[in-house]
Amino acid sequence: MTNQREPWFEIRRNGYGLTPTTWQGWSITLVIMGVLLASVQTVLYLVRDPLKAVIVILVVTATELAVFVPFTYRHAKSPEEAEKQEAILLAEKREKVKRDLEEWKKRNGF
Structure with missing residues (x-):
């Protein structure tokens, strides 16, 4: 357990x-x-x-x-758990930046 x-x-x-x-x-x-x-x-x-x-x-x-x-x-x-969580947060942040950039491009006609 x-x-x-x-x-x-x-x-x-x-x-x-x-x-x-x-x-x-x-x-x-x-x-x-x-x-x-x-x-x-x-x-x-x-x-x-x-x-x-x-x-x-x-x-x-x-x-x-x-x-x-x-x-x-x-x-x-544990250091491994902390590193894994940080990698997940970084990946989520990248995805959010991509979505925000695409939304900005649509709004501004790019």
Whole structure:
């Protein structure tokens, strides 16, 4: 049985990484932002030595991202699926341009 759930993230067309495409993806993104901010604030509150605070923040952030990044890729479109969808959209766009051009030629007597 194949899993036909809608992906929450898709590969960015420009740059690296993923971008949220559904409310679930945006929710997860907001949650991880909140967790990152809360953990930084907690470390800054608990650790008084600036050097130790920076080290702890880097370790905590790396740990949180080590969980978040694989999670997002598990809920993302595969590169092949994204490429296939982009090819379909491009073909549809070409057909629309052809139809629009033919319509314009008819209206303008060409």
